[in-house]
Amino acid sequence: xxxxxxxxxxxxxxxxxxxxxxxxxxxxxTIVSGHRSMKSAALIGAAWGVGHTITILLVGGGIIxxxxxxxxxxxxxxxxxxxxMLIVLGLASLRGTLRSIGTTPAAAHSHAHNHGDYVHTHPxxxxxxxxxxxxxxxxxxxxxxxxxxxSPYRLVRPLVVGIVHGLxxxxxxxxxxxxxxxxxxxxxxxxxxFGLGTVAGMMLITAAVGAPFAFSGARFxxxxxxxxxxxxxxxxxxGLVVAYQIAIGGGLFIGQPHWTPR
Numbered sequence: 001x002x003x004x005x006x007x008x009x010x011x012x013x014x015x016x017x018x019x020x021x022x023x024x025x026x027x028x029x030t031i032v033s034g035h036r037s038m039k040s041a042a043l044i045g046a047a048w049g050v051g052h053t054i055t056i057l058l059v060g061g062g063i064i065x066x067x068x069x070x071x072x073x074x075x076x077x078x079x080x081x082x083x084x085m086l087i088v089l090g091l092a093s094l095r096g097t098l099r100s101i102g103t104t105p106a107a108a109h110s111h112a113h114n115h116g117d118y119v120h121t122h123p124x125x126x127x128x129x130x131x132x133x134x135x136x137x138x139x140x141x142x143x144x145x146x147x148x149x150x151s152p153y154r155l156v157r158p159l160v161v162g163i164v165h166g167l168x169x170x171x172x173x174x175x176x177x178x179x180x181x182x183x184x185x186x187x188x189x190x191x192x193x194f195g196l197g198t199v200a201g202m203m204l205i206t207a208a209v210g211a212p213f214a215f216s217g218a219r220f221x222x223x224x225x226x227x228x229x230x231x232x233x234x235x236x237x238x239g240l241v242v243a244y245q246i247a248i249g250g251g252l253f254i255g256q257p258h259w260t261p262r
Contacts (some may be wrong), residue, residue, distance in 0.1 A: 004189075007181065011190045015197020018169070019049070019205055023082055023242065027161050028202065030089040030235040032210045033228040034096065041210025045202035047155035048162035052202075053195025055166025057188070060174035064187045070171050072259035076252040078167040079259075083246060085164050086239030093232030097225050172261035 018024075028048055032041045062068040070078075173194060174187075181187045216224040251257040 007186055007190050008193050011193030012197035015194040016201030018194070019198045019201030023086065023238065024165060024202070025205060026235050026238050027086055027089060027165065028158065028206050029209050030093050030231045031158055031161065032206050033093055033213055033231040035210060035213065037214050038207045038210045041214070042203045042207040043155060044158045045206030046199055047158040049195070049199030049202040051159040051162025052166040052198055055163050056170045056173060056191055056195050059167065059170035060177070060191045061188050063171060063174040064178060064184055072257040073252065075171060075259040075261060076246050076250045076257050080243060080246045080252055081164050082168045083239045083243035085161055086235050086242065089161070090232045090234070090236030090239060093228055093235065097229045097232065175261055
């Protein structure tokens with residue numbers, strides 16, 4: 001198999017493989033941990049993949065078509081942005097779970113319940129006078145009131161995370177393509193197919209990752225909370241390690257920066 005069919009097949013398969021990189025899986029797992037269905041998780045994966053593909057096409061296309069050269073410090077900064085994103089996602093996930101831990105009054109109990117499409121857990125009683133908040137006084141309810149006509153806004157966060165991750169990997173992908181494909185038009189086509197493979201791969205990953213969260217969220221509130229806490233801790237720890245490696249080991253902030261696209 002040669003020519004265009006080979007480019008399409010190779011780009012799609014390597015794109016699916018690229019979706020399994022550890023930093024990608026950690027990031028989407030942290031986002032998926034707050035959702036309660038596999039369908040929702042798969043949509044998150046698709047949004048992440050679209051954001052990743054946008055950056056790959058823009059930056060990778062610039063490297064291929066316009067011969068952009070990314071300085072080492074800029075390359076390290078793009079990878080450092082991924083580490084910061086993982087840290088922020090981890091802290092946000094932990095904040096959401098830790099808020100639900102506290103002293104529960106004897107007359108109250110705690111289980112997952114929903115207000116529209118917003119599902120959460122806190123100590124409460126079924127008596128209206130002791131419920132901690134009105135049904136409209138939830139974060140998602142407020143967002144729905146402001147952005148109700150723009151339902152895709154729920155996918156903005158994974159889209160932005162995908163864009164940031166694309167910044168870190170676009171140079172390596174483009175340079176790899178240049179060594180194998182000499183025609184710029186086919187090189188850009190490869191990037192597009194690679195991106196589509198990443199979308200497909202990430203949808204499969206997030207659907208699989210979302211299964212235990214969906215199951216535990218519907219039946220076992222404590223299990224779901226523990227899973228979400230674990231996802232947050234992993235994201236935070238992984239992000240801190242990557243940030244240290246780039247900032248200190250890579251010389252982003254100390255000494256001469258040295259960077260190899262990967």
